[in-house]
Amino acid sequence: MSKRMLGDIAIDVAIEVPVDDGFPPELLVPNHDPALLEANKSLIEPFCRNPVTGGLKLSIHTWIVKTRNQVILIDTCNGNHKERPSFELAHHLNTPYLERLAAAGVRPEDVDIVMCTHLHVDHCGWNTQLKNGKWVPTFPKAKYIFSKQEFDMWNPAEADHVELEINQNVFEDSVLPVVEAGQAEMVHGDHALNDNMLIKLAPGHTRGSIVLEVESKGQHALFAGDTLHSPIQILRPEWSSGFCLDPVQSGQTRRKLMEHCVEKNALLMPAHFPPPHAVRVKRDGDNFTFVPE
Numbered sequence: 001m002s003k004r005m006l007g008d009i010a011i012d013v014a015i016e017v018p019v020d021d022g023f024p025p026e027l028l029v030p031n032h033d034p035a036l037l038e039a040n041k042s043l044i045e046p047f048c049r050n051p052v053t054g055g056l057k058l059s060i061h062t063w064i065v066k067t068r069n070q071v072i073l074i075d076t077c078n079g080n081h082k083e084r085p086s087f088e089l090a091h092h093l094n095t096p097y098l099e100r101l102a103a104a105g106v107r108p109e110d111v112d113i114v115m116c117t118h119l120h121v122d123h124c125g126w127n128t129q130l131k132n133g134k135w136v137p138t139f140p141k142a143k144y145i146f147s148k149q150e151f152d153m154w155n156p157a158e159a160d161h162v163e164l165e166i167n168q169n170v171f172e173d174s175v176l177p178v179v180e181a182g183q184a185e186m187v188h189g190d191h192a193l194n195d196n197m198l199i200k201l202a203p204g205h206t207r208g209s210i211v212l213e214v215e216s217k218g219q220h221a222l223f224a225g226d227t228l229h230s231p232i233q234i235l236r237p238e239w240s241s242g243f244c245l246d247p248v249q250s251g252q253t254r255r256k257l258m259e260h261c262v263e264k265n266a267l268l269m270p271a272h273f274p275p276p277h278a279v280r281v282k283r284d285g286d287n288f289t290f291v292p293e
């Protein structure tokens, strides 16, 4: 746990699965330039590249954002006991995730808002839990924010919906039960969550990916979901991940977000950066660099 303050807002993180050995760079960020990484070795090791395995370190976690009167969770990881035959990392997990939330002072009934930046398997699992053989919302009083474009993209009832092997069962066990419980709120593009927080559409990784801009007392943060997976993508925003639906659009979105971070001096807080999970983005010629924070 690494509690921090952004003006009046407290920010914490609950880790579900650390991925310290890392992911092969050629799979996670296929278009990266190994020579450029070598030139930046002292920046990326040991922070985000494992010096032993050469893998890009990741973390699957939930951001916990507490304002004076709201508890907000951003992304809900993989979940327990889910049937994920095509994604071993998430298949039949049984982690003490709720205990980790409790250690950060959050009980399920305390949560006011759950925001899923998108609906990939590792971002909406804890939306629901298994009770008496049924998937029910884990956070009984929360409003769950879904991007409408994203919801439609995974909805089998839509003609142009997307099918992805690793996302098998996700819509049925982690999204629909929330809608059926009347707890889903669909947002279309930009949407003010409250006086300090603005949801923005950030497509590319998926069709309906959203990010959250936060401001408090002149300090800024950007919860960026999977618009980037590894800090190495800050060096060249055009390096999209191997999981991006539209790598070109994803690169354009990423560059725009990096510009925003520099302009506002915003702390960048994506869904999978390894500890300390956030960086400050700096301009570096036509591109960018970063300082873990």
Ligand SMILES: [Zn+2]
Binding pocket: 120, 122, 123, 226, 271, 272
């Ligand atoms: Zn993800």
